[in-house]
Amino acid sequence: MTSKPPLILINTLIFSFTALAALTLAPLHGILVGYQGETLVLALLLWAWNGLSITAGYHRLWSHKAYSAHPAVQWFLAIGGAMALQNSILHWASDHRRHHKFVDDDHKDPYSASRGFWYSHIGWMLRNYQGEPDYTNVRDLQKNPIVMFQHRHYGWLVLVTNVILPLACGALIGDLWGTLLMAGVVRLVAMHHGTFFINSLAHIWGTQPYSDKQSSRDNAVLALFTFGEGYHNFHHTFEHDWRNGIRWFHFDPTKWLIALLARFRLASGLREVPAERIETAKLQMQLKQSRAVAQDRELSEEWLHLLEQQYQSVTERMRDYYQAKQAGLEQTRRQLDASARARLKELKHCLREQQQQWLKLRQQLASA
Ligand SMILES: [Zn+2]
Ligand SMILES: [Zn+2]
Incomplete structure (x- = not known):
């Protein structure tokens, strides 16, 4: 000892x-x-x-x-x-x-x-x-x-x-x-x-x-x-x-x-991690946790397939939104025109909707 x-x-x-x-x-x-x-x-x-x-x-x-x-x-x-x-x-x-x-x-x-x-x-x-x-x-x-x-x-x-x-x-x-x-x-x-x-x-x-x-x-x-x-x-x-x-x-x-x-x-010099990196980390963890739940409960392959599919969709919407936002930020100094602003709003709406679906799917999976 x-x-x-x-x-x-x-x-x-x-x-x-x-x-x-x-x-x-x-x-x-x-x-x-x-x-x-x-x-x-x-x-x-x-x-x-x-x-x-x-x-x-x-x-x-x-x-x-x-x-x-x-x-x-x-x-x-x-x-x-x-x-x-x-x-x-x-x-x-x-x-x-x-x-x-x-x-x-x-x-x-x-x-x-x-x-x-x-x-x-x-x-x-x-x-x-x-x-x-x-x-x-x-x-x-x-x-x-x-x-x-x-x-x-x-x-x-x-x-x-x-x-x-x-x-x-x-x-x-x-x-x-x-x-x-x-x-x-x-x-x-x-x-x-x-x-x-x-x-x-x-x-x-x-x-x-x-x-x-x-x-x-x-x-x-x-x-x-x-x-x-x-x-x-x-x-x-x-x-x-x-x-x-x-x-x-x-x-x-x-x-x-x-x-x-x-x-x-x-x-x-306040250091800040870009929002997209934070959101991506969060999304990856959600996928990992939901996958584990699906495997734990021995749910059908269909569930896993759905999960991957929805995950891809949210990732794409997220990329579109943050890319447009970044472009918008660069433009703001020169004044963001109305159409760019409307496009950004639309992308944000698309992302939110996709995130809602993702959340719903994970909730369904948790109670399946
Ligand atoms: Zn610390
Ligand atoms: Zn610690």
Whole structure:
């Protein structure tokens, strides 16, 4: 039997004591003393700052380079990220790039979901499974002075933001213990487990609309408290896209923040996967899933034939529509004439109709 790597005492103590205090002292203080409104608002604001620093900063900006950000924005995200206490940008991005490159590999993916919920959620941080850090995959980030400043001074940035800041705010509000517990401890624990759920639950619970080559899942419920990172199957399939929730109704506050920053020229170079590639990936997955259903139920060859036929039709309509749209986009600068606009509308209608038929066929097949 191979022995487990040594425990990382500091991580184990921090995770255990903060969680314990959040579950016992915080509610007890609420019952016995109560919290002031200002304390709760402050805790929420700090939670959002930390959360968005991880998602818009650590994740989409530094790990994936999905966009570029003004130095002022980078400082804001670097400090907020240190407060979230998830290690420095450099370390986090290095782990995360390995997670994408070797996803689900028991040894090379640092928080491989194939090693179970506990390991991918928190277990991987409690023992020294990885040995000495290897930053060879983040050489680009080593040239960024803000990233390196945060890395070198990570320890005291954590102390100032997690202890001195809540203490000072508590003194100002006149609710020292309440602020320490709510804006200090509860905010940190909520922040931690929100992020950890992306490594654990978002690889277990949800749908796989874009790819089943790895375990990641799309999950709208997780998106609600992870600042939009619940659309993890999309993210693993198109990792350099600045969005995770691509439809307008997908809850992705990180995407909205980046769009807002871009509007004020504080963010630029937003990388976006062409819609046709996304739709094609989705269609291929639908065909694969429907084929599997047909084979599972040993349905007739006729079903498979119908599926292939409809799949071809949707693919063709899609190609026509996106080609016309691309041509239209190139023309827009010179004003898209009325007939081209009408043609595009007609193609879109044809595509929608074909997609409806495709959906109907798959529904029939599912209940056959
Ligand atoms: Zn990622
Ligand atoms: Zn993942």
